[in-house]
Amino acid sequence: VQLVESGGGMVQPGGSLRLSCAASGFTFSYYGMSWVRQAPGKGPEWVSTINTGGSNVYYPDSVKGRFTISRDNAKNTLYLQMNSLKPEDTALYYCAARKGVLIGASERHKYDYWGQGTQVTVSS
Numbered sequence: 001v002q003l004v005e006s007g008g009g010m011v012q013p014g015g016s017l018r019l020s021c022a023a024s025g026f027t028f029s030y031y032g033m034s035w036v037r038q039a040p041g042k043g044p045e046w047v048s049t050i051n052t053g054g055s056n057v058y059y060p061d062s063v064k065g066r067f068t069i070s071r072d073n074a075k076n077t078l079y080l081q082m083n084s085l086k087p088e089d090t091a092l093y094y095c096a097a098r099k100g101v102l103i104g105a106s107e108r109h110k111y112d113y114w115g116q117g118t119q120v121t122v123s124s
């Protein structure tokens with residue numbers, strides 16, 4: 001089983017990035033998918049969740065209206081479009097998979113699979 005994130009980098013405040021998560025080794029379309037981030041010195045923070053078919057998406061208030069989660073089950077890939085980025089969005093971003101949908105979970109042990117992360121830095 002692998003979840004491989006990509007697309008991170010450094011961007012100025014107000015900029016945009018699109019993260020991708022390529023899944024393999026399990027039936028991607030059977031799993032709810034989430035993004036979780038962790039900033040230096042802080043605990044993990046749930047960022048977004050999408051159901052198996054992509055029809056339902058969930059966000060915390062901190063990113064609602066700026067981030068968009070999506071998935072392509074034909075490509076076994078999860079995405080996170082991040083717009084209007086702020087310095088407080090700086091973190092290591094992980095994708096995570098779980099049978100069913102669990103909204104708001106940030107702890108690794110609550111997910112079946114977890115990626116290695118991609119760094120996002122928002123700085124001028």
